[in-house]
Amino acid sequence: MATNDPDADVVIIGAGLTGLSLACWLAQLADHNGQAMPRVHLLEPRTTYHNDRTWCFWDREDHPFRELITHRWPQWQVSAGGRRVVQSNPQTPYALLPADALYGYALERIDACPGLSLQQGVTVEGIEEQDGGVQVHTSAGTLNARAMVDTRPPENLPETSTTGFWQVFTGIEIHCPDHGYETTTARLMDFQACDDHPCFVYLLPKDAHHLLVEWTAFQSHRDNQGYRAQLEHWLASEGIKDYRVIRSESSMLPMIPISDERRSGRVIKAGVGAGWMRAATGYHFASCQRGSMLLAQQILAASASNQWHLTPPNVRSRWLEWMDRVFLRALQRHPDQAPQWFLSLFSRTTAPQMGRFMNDQPNLRDALAIASALPPGPFLKAALV
Structure with missing residues (x-):
């Protein structure tokens, strides 16, 4: 492979939420810092984009798509059996961002940025990591790159889960x-x-x-x-x-807790396949923006130094992931208790605490409040497994 003249500096496999977020963060940070934009090529199997989903999150952090939020709710509630718990925080509202708005913005951004390109209707058939770079074999031919980010969903997930x-x-x-x-x-x-x-x-x-x-x-x-x-x-x-x-x-x-494959190098995973989706909630947008920003910073630094060694970013703390595993084990053993446990979580914490916790950014005081809101017996047993 000719390392001095690859087809791209970085190939991103997948142009869904993670791939498009990474591309937009790269363009935004390069422009903001006055840095040269590396050549980034995205590969996506779909040929068209549809308004197929919505992303919801607590609106706490800046990101390239913040102006696209269409709805914000200053209050949120959990209810069961006639009981209702309401939390309110107008400073950090619950927010909705529709897929068509994000897709449209990202595709326009890619089209307008000389360093970004998107190839649709292409599937990846194989990857070869070599000393000087990466070869990506696709249905449309082979691409040579200095590094590769794989945002595809995880493979071989179980039909039946014993962990979540x-x-x-x-x-x-x-x-x-x-x-x-x-x-x-x-x-x-x-x-x-x-x-x-x-x-x-x-x-x-x-x-x-x-x-x-x-x-x-x-x-x-x-x-x-x-x-x-x-x-x-x-x-x-x-x-x-x-x-x-x-x-x-x-x-x-x-x-389900997904191994984030802490393998560093020229080929790394990102997105759901790297454990960015929160196992205990299914929320993904906020952690995806955080991970994409950190990864974009690495790619721009690698492009400037020509040292293409990438490290999967930490999107949440290890102790929070441990808390999530304990919660999922306890909930698996006592699914009938889910309504009461969630009511207790929201009634015995504050809105700012829940906003930080749900967006993967709790402090230790938040974690203690969450733990204190739940019955100790089932969770101590789950923690000892």
Whole structure:
């Protein structure tokens, strides 16, 4: 491989949230710092982008997509069995960013930046790491690069999890005139009666006439059966019958601790496959922005020094990951306790504490508050495994 004239400095496999975020962070930081932009080539199997999902998070940090946030809720709630817990923090609201806005912005940014390029409709067939760089074999030919970032989902995840759950959800965005829900409050978890696993309704009132509503289940098995019937039954029970579906979304998220493969070098992983998604919650956006920023800084430094040795960034602390593993083990053993545990978490902590904790940035005082809000017996047993 000719190391002095590769096809690109960096190849990014995958142009979903992580790949596009990394590209935008590179462009933003290079421009802000007056640095030369390395040649970065993204490979993506899809040929078109659709408004296929929404990303939600607590709006605490700056990132390239912050101006694209369409909705913010200063209050959020958890409810079960007639009991409701509400937290409020207008300084750090719960926020929604739609996929089409992010995709559109990122694609325009890539098109406008001379150092960035995107090739769609391409699959990766093999990777060879060599002394002077990386060869990426694709369905459209072979690319030579100085380094590579792999953002593809993790491989070989179990059909049945013994360490966590599969978060399976079915959602619809509907037009429902004068629906009557409080437009200042995001309903994060409205627990429902289910046979053998925790399930809840997630409802975001976008305005007085539009709702995003999802039925979510924490399952031990990987079965994307969908919950449209349960969701429609719940809507009917709420008296919501005359509505128009604008779009739908569904997914299976691995609430499973994923090895982040701390392998450094010219080839590294990023995104869900590197453990960036929070196993205990399924939230990913905030940690993805943090990881993408740190990785972009490394790539710009490597380009300036021509020392292409990358290290997977730490998106959250090791002790927080340990707390998550303990929580998931306890919840697996006592799924019927999920409503009471989540009610206790939100009732015995403050809104700023939960915002930091859910966005992967708690301090030790936050961690102590979280631990104190939960019953000690089940969690001590789970911690001793």
